[in-house]
């Protein structure tokens with residue numbers, strides 16, 4: 001888009017050209033700036049097209065094409081998280097509900113820079129939705145699944161959505177001197193539909209004599225690929241190799257290289273409810289000490305937020321099952337009630353706590369308290385977005 005086409009209606013630019021960048025910043029930090037020239041407010045109120053609202057109220061900072069106005073004209077230092085709305089990798093993970101909150105309440109509401117003004121007074125909810133619809137057209141690559149499909153992560157069921165995050169999960173046996181199984185999971189989104197995953201387990205076990213053994217378990221490296229994504233559903237496949245890095249003399253790890261494969265499916269339901277499924281198999285290269293297994297997991301849940309910028313609670317209920325490919329084996333089936341909650345304003349740090357209860361083959365399979373701490377580092381540093 002030629003820059004000249006968009007210049008006439010840029011209220012913000014006119015405004016700060018009039019007062020200069022220094023004053024712009026002062027005004028921004030002391031009051032919620034209105035749609036730039038207050039005199040133009042009625043004009044802004046009358047706009048209905050998302051594109052017109054964007055050019056009038058947003059382009060001064062975000063640039064006529066959404067890539068950001070030039071540094072020379074905006075008069076503030078762009079924060080590291082300053083969006084380029086044409087960059088699909090940056091914008092598609094963001095939910096409409098979060099953008100709505102940012103536009104209505106300003107950057108501060110979600111722990112972002114307060115330079116992003118609040119448009120609570122200037123724009124009606126319908127206008128905010130219209131401008132978001134316009135922002136969504138700026139990413140032209142349709143292969144990126146929408147962020148709404150990034151459902152809350154259950155404790156055991158793997159998500160279908162490819163993302164960048166770090167998760168520490170721990171399962172602690174609910175008994176005396178409990179065993180602890182923990183895992184550091186690192187996920188890195190490589191492209192629109194591909195994601196790398198590395199999982200490093202760490203266990204603290206008690207051997208037959210009651211001695212405590214601890215160590216790194218079998219490290220897994222996987223590649224996830226989205227095979228299908230619609231407005232409300234997403235399906236992915238993942239292949240992985242699990243290396244025999246565990247200390248088998250201490251009873252940790254299988255001692256054999258294993259190939260794993262699974263499919264994950266997520267489906268949005270009405271009223272912020274969702275279901276997620278995972279079906280997969282682990283195939284050890286030798287079955288002397290490890291068995292081939294088939295596993296499936298299912299989670300159903302719902303997200304509840306008091307308001308768009310408040311804490312989000314996601315109660316979930318999971319079924320977890322695995323079965324060895326051995327004659328006469330019966331499936332282990334566990335139920336895992338749990339809830340996830342966001343810890344900070346930006347909602348990119350979350351915890352989930354649940355209780356895993358075996359319902360079959362209960363001998364030697366204690367109930368476990370399972371929890372994780374998740375850091376969606378795509379959205380910022382661990383200590384960002386708390387205030």
Ligand code: HEC
Nearest residue numbers: 012057058061079081082083099102107112113115116131
């Ligand atoms: C005074 C400058 C300014 C104006 C005017 C402005 N923004 Fe922003 N906006 C920002 C800044 C700065 C950020 C980045 C905040 C951060 O990342 O800390 C931002 C961030 C955003 C985000 C968050 C993007 C993300 O990836 O989470 C959205 C959405 C947004 N703006 C939409 C709009 C819309 C829509 C308008 C017009 C109605 C608008 N902005 C007007 C400065 C502005």
